[in-house]
Amino acid sequence: MTANRNRNGPVGRFFGLPGARGVSGAVLELVLWWIGGTLSWLVTVSTVTLPETVAAASTALLGAVLARTARRAMGFQAAARGIWLRWAALVPAAAVTDTVRLARWLAGPRGESLQDQRMPGTASPKATGWRAAAMIALSSTPGSVVFYSDPDARRIRVHVLAEGWPRLDRHVSPGTGQGL
Structure with a gap:
């Protein structure tokens, strides 16, 4: 109970630990940020090669973690609209x-x-x-x-x-x- 309270407290929210949506929501958000970052990188290169794809995916993974952390720290909510x-x-x-x-x-x-x-x-x-x-x-x-x-x-x-x-x-x- 104490670990759960600490995880969802101010420090846990700052670091983007799963809260109300749970682990599946956190993983889905990270995957979407990761895919978006990887694709953004790859559409800007002149030739897509394996090393370029690996660099894009690894950099985008770090970016996904940082994006989620920043979004959670700001209390930013973005429900997509039609x-x-x-x-x-x-x-x-x-x-x-x-x-x-x-x-x-x-x-x-x-x-x-x-x-x-x-x-x-x-x-x-x-x-x-x-x-x-x-x-x-x-x-x-x-x-x-x-x-x-x-x-x-x-x-x-x-x-x-x-x-x-x-x-x-x-x-x-x-x-x-x-x-x-």
Whole structure:
């Protein structure tokens, strides 16, 4: 009983020891971080070789442990939402169109703007993942970047260099994260 209490106390939570979800939840999270890290590494190499794959997998395993530890220490909760799939589908289209629009900057500077927008999601701690995913989506194209967020005022500031279809900001910003 004492060992279980210590394991789930502040120190155990900091180091990411299994808590309410148990060992299977912890292992699943580590495996997902590991796969994500390994794939992220491998898609950036010009040629996938055995040594490169071993380096990717071993580095990603360490990264998975550190990511879980950091997430648990911050109390970060990120329940995936279906709307994230729509954002993920729009990001490649926005990246291509922004790149084409930004090519005009080679001829000389064009207009840019700072836009204050409503922060997606709710103010609850459970919506942390929602807000983080929204800011990642808005910053993942060459035409815009979120450079300031104020959770208390529920606002984000986005630096926009290229505007137009598919207007990723309009799809992301109104998200309310209901149910969080």
